Amino acid sequence: MSGDNGWPTAELDDVRRLRVMAASILGARVDERVLPRTLDEVWAVMGDLEGGFGRFQPDMRDVRVVRAGQGRVVALARSRFGMRARLEGTLRPGWCWLQSRFLIIGMAAAPEPGGGTRVAVTGGVRVPVRAAIVPLGVRRELDRTLTRLESLL
Amino acid sequence: MTAAPGPGPRNGPPLGSRPARAPSDGRDPHDPGVSLARAALAGDTLAIQDLLAHLAPYVARICGPIALDDGPDAAQEALVAVFRSLRTLREPAALYGWTRAIAVREAVRVARRAARARPAELADLPAPDDPELAADIRDVLTRLSPEHRAVLVLRDLEGLDERAASRLLDIPAGTVKSRLHRARESFRKAWSA
Numbered sequence: 001m002s003g004d005n006g007w008p009t010a011e012l013d014d015v016r017r018l019r020v021m022a023a024s025i026l027g028a029r030v031d032e033r034v035l036p037r038t039l040d041e042v043w044a045v046m047g048d049l050e051g052g053f054g055r056f057q058p059d060m061r062d063v064r065v066v067r068a069g070q071g072r073v074v075a076l077a078r079s080r081f082g083m084r085a086r087l088e089g090t091l092r093p094g095w096c097w098l099q100s101r102f103l104i105i106g107m108a109a110a111p112e113p114g115g116g117t118r119v120a121v122t123g124g125v126r127v128p129v130r131a132a133i134v135p136l137g138v139r140r141e142l143d144r145t146l147t148r149l150e151s152l153l
Numbered sequence: 154m155t156a157a158p159g160p161g162p163r164n165g166p167p168l169g170s171r172p173a174r175a176p177s178d179g180r181d182p183h184d185p186g187v188s189l190a191r192a193a194l195a196g197d198t199l200a201i202q203d204l205l206a207h208l209a210p211y212v213a214r215i216c217g218p219i220a221l222d223d224g225p226d227a228a229q230e231a232l233v234a235v236f237r238s239l240r241t242l243r244e245p246a247a248l249y250g251w252t253r254a255i256a257v258r259e260a261v262r263v264a265r266r267a268a269r270a271r272p273a274e275l276a277d278l279p280a281p282d283d284p285e286l287a288a289d290i291r292d293v294l295t296r297l298s299p300e301h302r303a304v305l306v307l308r309d310l311e312g313l314d315e316r317a318a319s320r321l322l323d324i325p326a327g328t329v330k331s332r333l334h335r336a337r338e339s340f341r342k343a344w345s346a
Contacts, residue, residue: 006290007310009217010224012209012232019229024193024201024236089199097202104198130196 014094015120018108021097022122025104026132031142032120034112037153042109042117043093045152049075056148057105058141063087073098102126104133121145190245201239205232211249212256218294218310219260219302223267231259253311254321257303264299304329 015032022028035042045052054060059079067074073091075098078084087105089098096107106122121142124133186207192200212235213228220227234255242251294302300322307318319326 007214007218008221008224008291008294009210010213010220010228012213012225012228016225016229017205017209020205020232020236021198021202023233024205024239025198090202097199099198126198131193131198131201132196 013110014108015110015118017095018106018120018122021106024131025122026130027127027135027138028104028122028124028133029135029138029142030120030122031139031146032118033146033150034114034116034118035150035153036116039094039109039111039117042119042153045149046107046109046119047091047093047096049073049091052152056145056152058144058148099126101128119146119149184246186248187245190239190242190248193239194242194245201236205236208232208235208252212252214310215253215256215306216260216263218290218306219257219299220264220267221291221294221302223263224260226267227260227263228256230263231256234259257307257321261299261303264302300324 019030022030045056047053049063049065054063054077059081060077061080062078063075064077065073065075068091071090071092073087073089075087076084077087077100085100085103087098087100087103089105090096091098094109096105098105102125104123104126107120109117109119112118124135124138124141126133186204189200189204189207193204209228209232212231213224216227216231217224235252238255242248294305297305303322304318304324307313307321308315313321315329316326318324319329322329
């Protein structure tokens with residue numbers, strides 16, 4: 001790929017960006033899978049905060065978007081155990097990053113060169129006032145998230 | 154590719170003209186990158202996300218010409234290095250120079266690791282004002298080693314002088330200058346042959 005001035009430039013897709021985000025947060029891990037679906041098909045589920053999102057994110061039950069515009073979104077979420085969270089962040093095709101006081105949720109999807117769509121997820125319970133995640137059980141939760149997502153597609 | 158943020162030209166001219174420095178080079182306390190870095194250092198992951206969106210085009214613009222086909226890997230690894238060590242950045246105002254140094258070093262490292270670069274034969278390096286160059290930048294770059302592509306990027310894309318480029322790359326300034334001179338002469342001979 002070349003920029004307007006003729007020099008080659010590197011392309012950083014959203015899955016690569018999510019890996020960078022996870023690297024910046026202590027305790028964060030990234031789980032990835034390649035699904036045999038188009039980006040549009042995958043994101044129709046992943047990016048549907050009030051629908052598909054709550055069906056594959058393990059602890060999300062009710063999610064209600066209270067504000068959205070210019071890529072930013074604010075949503076109120078309730079977990080299966082009744083805890084509430086005010087999630088704030090960015091949502092656009094292929095990218096979702098949300099944080100509340102005690103949660104971080106990151107999702108990305110990008111076309112895979114060999115076919116299909118690579119999806120990646122990260123996040124967990126946030127350590128307040130730090131870019132850090134409580135590392136306990138993170139790998140298992142992310143794996144569950146992708147298994148549920150796969151079953152929905 | 155969206156316009157590159159941060160320092161240096163956003164969509165600079167071809168190799169021909171030396172780009173002017175952008176108004177913000179991290180010294181402006183109101184620079185968005187610097188204020189995002191401060192918020193990111195305080196643990197705000199939305200600020201980290203926005204800082205990533207701010208820096209990614211800049212890093213990609215540096216890594217692309219140095220790592221070529223491995224540019225995406227180089228940009229990812231450079232940004233991982235930048236964000237992993239963000240907490241060691243004592244002065245956020247130094248953000249761009251710090252990021253540039255990491256990006257160049259990671260791009261050279263990834264390109265060398267990929268073993269796709271040819272040995273350093275600088276005979277093909279053009280002068281910045283060669284008009285024929287614009288269409289052949291990638292072709293010229295593929296014939297250079299990653300280290301020499303890095304010199305070219307720092308000099309012609311980032312607008313650094315040879316002394317500053319040599320300092321960043323830890324190469325003697327005189328060596329850089331003499332090699333560039335010799336290379337330009339060889340390139341002209343190739344064109345006129």
